[in-house]
Structure formats: C-alpha cells, structure tokens
Amino acid sequence: REMSSVPSTARWEKPQGKNPPVVMEKRFEIVGRGVALVIGCGTFPTWNTYPGLFAALVTGNPVIVKAHPNAVLPAAISVKIVRDVLAENEIDPNLVSLAVVADLKATRALATHPAVRSVDFTGSNSFGKWLTENARQAQVYAELAGVNNVVIESTDKYRSMLKNLAFTLSLYSGQMCTTTQDIFVPADGIDTDEGHKSFDEVAADLGSAVEKLLSDAVVATAVLGSIQSPETLKRIEEAPALAAQPSDIVLASRKLDHAEFPAANVHTPLLMKTDAANEAAYMQERFGPISFIVKVADATAAVALSEQIVRERGALTVGLYSTKQEVIDAMTEATMRAGVALSINLLSNVYVNQSAAFSDYHATGANPAANASYTDSAFVANRFRVIQRRWHV
Amino acid sequence: REMSSVPSTARWEKPQGKNPPVVMEKRFEIVGRGVALVIGCGTFPTWNTYPGLFAALVTGNPVIVKAHPNAVLPAAISVKIVRDVLAENEIDPNLVSLAVVADLKATRALATHPAVRSVDFTGSNSFGKWLTENARQAQVYAELAGVNNVVIESTDKYRSMLKNLAFTLSLYSGQMCTTTQDIFVPADGIDTDEGHKSFDEVAADLGSAVEKLLSDAVVATAVLGSIQSPETLKRIEEAPALAAQPSDIVLASRKLDHAEFPAANVHTPLLMKTDAANEAAYMQERFGPISFIVKVADATAAVALSEQIVRERGALTVGLYSTKQEVIDAMTEATMRAGVALSINLLSNVYVNQSAAFSDYHATGANPAANASYTDSAFVANRFRVIQRRWHV
Structure with missing residues (x-):
C-alpha cells in the first residue's frame, strides 16, 4: 500500500496567464535503499525473521539473512524456498542469501558494511544497543528484551x-x-x-x-x-x-x-x-x-x-x-x-502472549522493548525511496 | 492517509471446531511518539519548518519550533497563528510553542531532552551530524548540505x-x-x-x-x-x-x-x-x-x-x-x-531549483543531502504509534 500510493507518472500544468500553460511529464520510480540484513534469533528463527525479510524484499532491497547459530536449518530452508521462487520467476535468486557465521565479529562487520542500509534484529538489549550505536549507516529495526x-x-x-x-x-x-x-x-x-x-x-x-x-x-x-x-x-x-x-x-x-x-x-x-x-x-x-x-x-x-x-x-x-x-x-x-x-480479561483459547496475524499489532515501537512494530506503515515506508524525473512536453 | 488506514475497531473471531468461535473486540488508538522539536533555518524559516511542524502535529505530537536567530519573526508569526487556530478549536494552544534561544547549548539541551522524540532540522552538516550522534532518543529528519x-x-x-x-x-x-x-x-x-x-x-x-x-x-x-x-x-x-x-x-x-x-x-x-x-x-x-x-x-x-x-x-x-x-x-x-x-531539458518557467507542491518529491532521503523526503509516507509514518487493546465479547 505504501508503494502503490506512489504514482508512477504525472502530467503537471503550470498556468501562464493568457499564454498556454507549461506542461511537464513526470516519472516516479520506487528504489530500494540498499542491502538489508536480517539477523535471526534462536527461539523463533522464522516468525521473527519473515517480517523484516519480506518487508525489505518487497520494497526492492536485496536481503542477507544472518541465521542464529542455534537455528540455521529453519533459516536455510526458508531462504532456499525464497530463492527457488525467485528463480522460477526469472529473478536473480542471489537477491536473497543466507549468512552462516558463528563469529560475532563477522556479524558486526556485516551490520556496519556501508552497503547495508537496514538491519532487522531480534535479540538481546546489549547487541541491539551495539547495533544502534555502530550500524549508523543503516535503519535499525530492533525487537529487544522486555518485562511483560x-x-x-x-x-x-x-x-x-x-x-x-x-x-x-x-x-x-x-x-x-x-x-x-x-x-x-x-x-x-x-x-x-x-x-x-x-x-x-x-x-x-x-x-x-x-x-x-x-x-x-x-x-x-x-x-x-x-x-x-x-x-x-x-x-x-x-x-x-x-x-x-x-x-x-x-x-x-x-x-x-x-x-x-x-x-x-x-x-x-x-x-x-x-x-x-x-x-x-x-x-x-x-x-x-x-x-x-x-x-x-x-x-x-x-x-x-x-x-x-x-x-x-x-x-x-x-x-x-x-x-x-x-x-x-x-x-x-x-x-x-x-x-x-x-x-x-482473557479466559478462553486466546492468550496474552499470542499475536494474531492480520489482526494484532505485534510490538508498538513506543517502549524500550522494540523500536518498531512488525505491522504498521512505519515498518515498510522507510525501506524505499522515490526517485523522480521530469521534462517538458 | 497513514493514520486513516489504521482501523479504530475490529471484531475478531477464532474458530473452535464444532464449538462456537471465540469472539474478541479490539480497539486501536493512534498515539503520538512525544514532543517534536523543529529547528528552523535562516534562509527559509517557514518553507523548511512547515513540513516537520505539521507532520508532527497531525500525528498527535506537541511541537516546539526552535527559530533560527536570524529569522525569528516568520517563525513567531506562524506559531502565533497555529496557536490561535488551536485555541479557536478549543485545543490547548501550548501544543505548539516557540523557542527563541541564541545559545547553541540551549538548542543542544532541547534536542537531547528525553521527552523529545523527533527532531526536524534543516541546516549544516556539522550540526546535522551532531544531532544524529547525540539526539539518540529521537528520530532525526535532517536536510543538510549538498552539491547540486x-x-x-x-x-x-x-x-x-x-x-x-x-x-x-x-x-x-x-x-x-x-x-x-x-x-x-x-x-x-x-x-x-x-x-x-x-x-x-x-x-x-x-x-x-x-x-x-x-x-x-x-x-x-x-x-x-x-x-x-x-x-x-x-x-x-x-x-x-x-x-x-x-x-x-x-x-x-x-x-x-x-x-x-x-x-x-x-x-x-x-x-x-x-x-x-x-x-x-x-x-x-x-x-x-x-x-x-x-x-x-x-x-x-x-x-x-x-x-x-x-x-x-x-x-x-x-x-x-x-x-x-x-x-x-x-x-x-x-x-x-x-x-x-x-x-x-528545462527551458520555460520551470527551474531545476523549484519543487512544485503536491507534485514533486522534495529531497529523496537516498543520498547524503537529506535522510528523508518531505513528501513521502516515511516522513509521517514513524511519528505515531498504534496502541491496541482487546477483550472477549
């Protein structure tokens, strides 16, 4: 929705009094911001990875999924399927890749690489803080610790x-x-x-x-x-x-x-x-x-x-x-x-710890447990840019 | 549009096999992120101030306009009119206030105050860099120097x-x-x-x-x-x-x-x-x-x-x-x-240095001259949060 509301073309007229108006043709292109890094967590290697992965991919960015060392397989299966689907649609499968690194130094190098423009992270406060302080070239979406x-x-x-x-x-x-x-x-x-x-x-x-x-x-x-x-x-x-x-x-x-x-x-x-x-x-x-x-x-x-x-x-x-x-x-x-x-007053088979897809906002971004929600406009709107050009008709 | 697309209520049903479904009522409230600071520039004290001022205000945030010492009057007139309109509509006019401080230290104190959750700034690279490095509690929207x-x-x-x-x-x-x-x-x-x-x-x-x-x-x-x-x-x-x-x-x-x-x-x-x-x-x-x-x-x-x-x-x-x-x-x-x-190939009365309101995207956010555009979803979507509550019917 954020992307489809951007017009792809516009014709613009500037009145010139009694003279005919100046008419311009405009084009607007949606351009991804750059490489997206999605850092998976050990407990929910898919659920917490998919929002960032798909938000970044759909807004035109290549994605590197950095799997948690304790949960490589679920991430690898997911990335393989995404790559298969990309290839089936004649899109370069290297748009989505998997990084399997156990060394924290390697993750830090990835997160601070100048080409990486967004980082999605679920995990500890300490690494989340490190990311926001050091991965300054990127927009960081972080879900951290909290006391529910x-x-x-x-x-x-x-x-x-x-x-x-x-x-x-x-x-x-x-x-x-x-x-x-x-x-x-x-x-x-x-x-x-x-x-x-x-x-x-x-x-x-x-x-x-x-x-x-x-x-x-x-x-x-x-x-x-x-x-x-x-x-x-x-x-x-x-x-x-x-x-x-x-x-x-x-x-x-x-x-x-x-x-x-x-x-x-x-x-x-x-x-x-x-x-x-x-x-x-x-x-x-x-x-x-x-x-x-x-x-x-x-x-x-x-x-x-x-x-x-x-x-x-x-x-x-x-x-x-x-x-x-x-x-x-x-x-x-x-x-x-x-x-x-x-x-x-939850009583039946609905629990405080469950978020319903397409119905609940998971995280708000308004308290220290997360700086973003997975399900609002802000989660996608800042992952792409609109580049325009214009000329006289 | 970003706000109106958030539903205010929802009724959600969870099927329970042969039993009647669990039915929940949900409410979604849009809540501003906190005090917005808009730092005006000397050359365009209104044009460059209004986007941040109104984006923050419309998304539910109180706004402090910090006028440039060389251009206090245009900011003061604008703030006065906004306050008059608020009062006419029986809204507390203190929602929008003017800060007139010549001392850079005072501006820095404002920008790093824990209650300030967004900073809009047009000006030098050096202060823009200082803001992104120090006003870490806030989302910073900065238009800086460039070489057109x-x-x-x-x-x-x-x-x-x-x-x-x-x-x-x-x-x-x-x-x-x-x-x-x-x-x-x-x-x-x-x-x-x-x-x-x-x-x-x-x-x-x-x-x-x-x-x-x-x-x-x-x-x-x-x-x-x-x-x-x-x-x-x-x-x-x-x-x-x-x-x-x-x-x-x-x-x-x-x-x-x-x-x-x-x-x-x-x-x-x-x-x-x-x-x-x-x-x-x-x-x-x-x-x-x-x-x-x-x-x-x-x-x-x-x-x-x-x-x-x-x-x-x-x-x-x-x-x-x-x-x-x-x-x-x-x-x-x-x-x-x-x-x-x-x-x-601009020739007539349209110039490369002019952006048309409602037709051109001023700045892209995709190069070092600005980290945001004034006219896209990303400029407003991250200024508010959605807070929900839910209960059984």
Whole structure:
C-alpha cells in the first residue's frame, strides 16, 4: 500500500496567464535503499525473521539473512524456498542469501558494511544497543528484551483465569518474547466468583493450575518444547536464589524427559512470590520459564508499577484482570501512555502472549522493548525511496 | 492517509471446531511518539519548518519550533497563528510553542531532552551530524548540505537553456538548498541549435545571460533578494581565490544597492570556470551565489562525475541538457542509482531549483543531502504509534 500510493507518472500544468500553460511529464520510480540484513534469533528463527525479510524484499532491497547459530536449518530452508521462487520467476535468486557465521565479529562487520542500509534484529538489549550505536549507516529495526506483565485486580471467572495464565506461562517454556514474567496481585488479595482470595491463595492456585496443565507428560512436552539456549538453562538454575525465603517458591522447575527426543532440555516453569520492594528480582527480563507473583499495595499501585516497568524496561504485552470499569479505564490510560498492547480479561483459547496475524499489532515501537512494530506503515515506508524525473512536453 | 488506514475497531473471531468461535473486540488508538522539536533555518524559516511542524502535529505530537536567530519573526508569526487556530478549536494552544534561544547549548539541551522524540532540522552538516550522534532518543529528519549539479551535453534551444540556468543561479542569490552549484560541460564543447559551442563559449554565454537578467536593478534586487548570513558574504568574498587564474572568473560578484532597503546585502552571482581535476574547489558545498562551470572530458565523464558527487556529497537536484536519448537514459540510470531527482531539458518557467507542491518529491532521503523526503509516507509514518487493546465479547 505504501508503494502503490506512489504514482508512477504525472502530467503537471503550470498556468501562464493568457499564454498556454507549461506542461511537464513526470516519472516516479520506487528504489530500494540498499542491502538489508536480517539477523535471526534462536527461539523463533522464522516468525521473527519473515517480517523484516519480506518487508525489505518487497520494497526492492536485496536481503542477507544472518541465521542464529542455534537455528540455521529453519533459516536455510526458508531462504532456499525464497530463492527457488525467485528463480522460477526469472529473478536473480542471489537477491536473497543466507549468512552462516558463528563469529560475532563477522556479524558486526556485516551490520556496519556501508552497503547495508537496514538491519532487522531480534535479540538481546546489549547487541541491539551495539547495533544502534555502530550500524549508523543503516535503519535499525530492533525487537529487544522486555518485562511483560499482568495485573490481577479481580475476576468473575477465577478458574478460567488461572487456566489461561497457566497456559501462557507454560507455552514454549516462557521463551516467547510475549510471555508474561510479572503478575501483580494486591497484598489484600482479590475478589472472585469463588469468594475473596488472599495473595497467597492466588499464588498457590496459579501454581496448581500450571501443575495440572503439565501433569500429563505428553501434553507437557508438547506445550513446553525445549529450552533453546544454555543461558536460559543457567537462569532457571540460578533463579530460585532470588526468592527471599524458600517458601516464596510457589512452583519449582522440574526437568522432564521427552519420550521422542531424549536429549531435549524440557523444563517446567518456575513460579515465585516476591514483594514489590524486591525490584532487583522482577524488574529485569529473566528470559525463559521464570515468573514472579509480585505483592503490591493495591490495584492503583499495580497499575502504576506496570506502567513504570513498561516505560523503563519495555514490554510487548500487558494483561489485566478486573471486573471494575474504573480499573480497566485506568489500565487503558496507563498502557496508552507507556505505549504497549493491553489484553483485558482473557479466559478462553486466546492468550496474552499470542499475536494474531492480520489482526494484532505485534510490538508498538513506543517502549524500550522494540523500536518498531512488525505491522504498521512505519515498518515498510522507510525501506524505499522515490526517485523522480521530469521534462517538458 | 497513514493514520486513516489504521482501523479504530475490529471484531475478531477464532474458530473452535464444532464449538462456537471465540469472539474478541479490539480497539486501536493512534498515539503520538512525544514532543517534536523543529529547528528552523535562516534562509527559509517557514518553507523548511512547515513540513516537520505539521507532520508532527497531525500525528498527535506537541511541537516546539526552535527559530533560527536570524529569522525569528516568520517563525513567531506562524506559531502565533497555529496557536490561535488551536485555541479557536478549543485545543490547548501550548501544543505548539516557540523557542527563541541564541545559545547553541540551549538548542543542544532541547534536542537531547528525553521527552523529545523527533527532531526536524534543516541546516549544516556539522550540526546535522551532531544531532544524529547525540539526539539518540529521537528520530532525526535532517536536510543538510549538498552539491547540486547540471550536466550540459547538447541542446536544441541554446538561448532558452542559458536563460533558464541564469535564473536558477540568480534566484535568491543561490541560497536555495536546490540551487545548482556545478555545471559540467565537455572540454570539446556542445552541439546546439546555434552550431557547435566551445567550453569557453558556453561559459561566457552563461555569464552574459546572468548579466542580462540582472541588468535592470529593479528586477535584479527582486530576483536576488539579500544575503542572509555573514558566512555567505565571507564565502562570496573568498571564492575568487579558488580560480586557478584570473581569466577563469567568468562573472565577478557585484554588490548592488537596494532602493527600498539600503542595508540589504544584495550580491550578484559569482561564476567560475574550473577543471574537473580541481576537486577541492567544486566538490564541496559553497552555499550562496557561487557556481562552477566544470570542464569534463566528455558526456560520459560528466554523468559519472555527477553520480559520484551525489553519492559522496549529496544533492537535492540534478539537471541534464541533452538531445540524445542514450545520454538521457544514462543520466536517468545514474540518478536512480545515486538517489536524486532529475530535471531534463528545462527551458520555460520551470527551474531545476523549484519543487512544485503536491507534485514533486522534495529531497529523496537516498543520498547524503537529506535522510528523508518531505513528501513521502516515511516522513509521517514513524511519528505515531498504534496502541491496541482487546477483550472477549
């Protein structure tokens, strides 16, 4: 749409009083900005690569897909198919190529090459920061770390809420960029359709819901998948030390055996209680199946804390459970100020960590978790230029 | 258009096999990115300020117009009218404000303030570079220096061509960001409808055309306007020293008296011949009424030199005079590669340094003279974000 709205030709007349007008013919050509580098991530080697790949390709740029060393095959298959399709259409298949380099130095050299005019990246804050500081010749589209969170103020469907959250925490072992990490619950507990629930009851019930979901080994291994990187395994191992006391660990992470893939590192989610004062524990991203049930003073404090985290640490998703319109309104205002998508009272088979293609804006670009959305005009409009020429008729 | 294409609501259904579908209601809000800073320039305090001002305002951002110290009044009048219109429509007029600061430090503090999320700037390469390196919290839209140029290969309307170029060189004393600085002419001269013209004849005839245009003092002062900055006056004074020999000065700059404004610094254009080897003279921007007729080996060398300058130094405009389709094609290819707008054989009252509103793309963003066009999707699409929320129906 951004490209089709550029006219390819125009005839322009400049009135000259009583004389005939000056008439000019104009041509407008869409020209790509240059080589696009798309740096894939290990957890979602296709989902997070395709938006940048196709946005760059469709706007007229050659693309180099730099595969994550842990996930070369999915990228290679994708690139091969793209190249086949290009060749079938008599377009030079070298328009899209695959870079397989394990050395960070090689990636840095690619990203800072003068011919590279855009870089799409999903990954760590540290490399994202390096890119924006060093790949100055390119437009950088970066999806980085964030601290996704959910506020629970009240609910009229307690069991459904717990089931919904349990699935969110478990799916792909919390290795989605959209997985909830922090769940804010008032110290006085919450009102539900099953009566008032204390903070500790909510925590325990959520732990039970996760356990129940994962009690069947076949379901569990299918939902959890395996842990992608050694760093995540290390985080799972070290996270229990963040608990102020052993009883704060609501649910310990267990290693499961996978019947079909014995070498797979399958781990159930780790769930901890913590006080809002313990910011060091829950206010930074702990990527993987590690979540905190954070005790906050009240609903107002929960909304404020959620907004603060989105502003300072970034987030791709925020959720809210509340039966009160004023709380929903306050959270809506907070998420608009902080710039993050809000899911309200999700219960059925729709989860806060899922973005629907062609219906949800994945990331906003308005908070530190990402400087771009995958699905808006800004993601494509700056990848091409319009070059015009004009002459008298 | 970028904003109106974002739906404000959506109803989304997720099929559930034999069960009724999950139905969700979604809302999408357009939210500005934050405070916009528009830094005006001295030569065009309104024309170069309005695009950023209105692009930022219409996408929901408060705007601070930082006026150039030499041109506060036009900015102040504009801001006052905008504020009046806002107030008339019961919108807080403080949405648009004027910053009048002479101290560069104050401008730097403004540009790097965390609340400022976009900076529009027209001006020097040095401050533009400083902005992109330091105002990292903001999206910077910068129009900088460039070396606009014209290639003359041949013409079938010699007199009209000279008249057209003479006006371009004279208008506003060459202080337009689109004014031609370098004119490339083959060493062997050019074919015209008045027979073959040698390099020296073309140079002399262009000088005469400028002199003739400015022979009437009333016309001259109206066309030339006055020199805006002391730096430009200094450049006019020093530029003759760039000539390899006194005879290379085709036309010396003369100071004219303005009947109505005795204090105005009115100066006629300085026109010099130079050899293509003398790169130090013509390959950097010499802002103001200073132009070079550059002797190149042949038409092919002229096209190549034009492309090289656009790539390395940037340009907002490039022109060509040629009766040969193959030269027009070569220049078209060169300007598409280098990313600059091309005007071909301009003769009548249309000049290479004029961009028509709603018809020409001013700047391309594809060469060093500017990182954005004023008139494409990319100029507005990245100034706002879409924040969504969703819930079950």
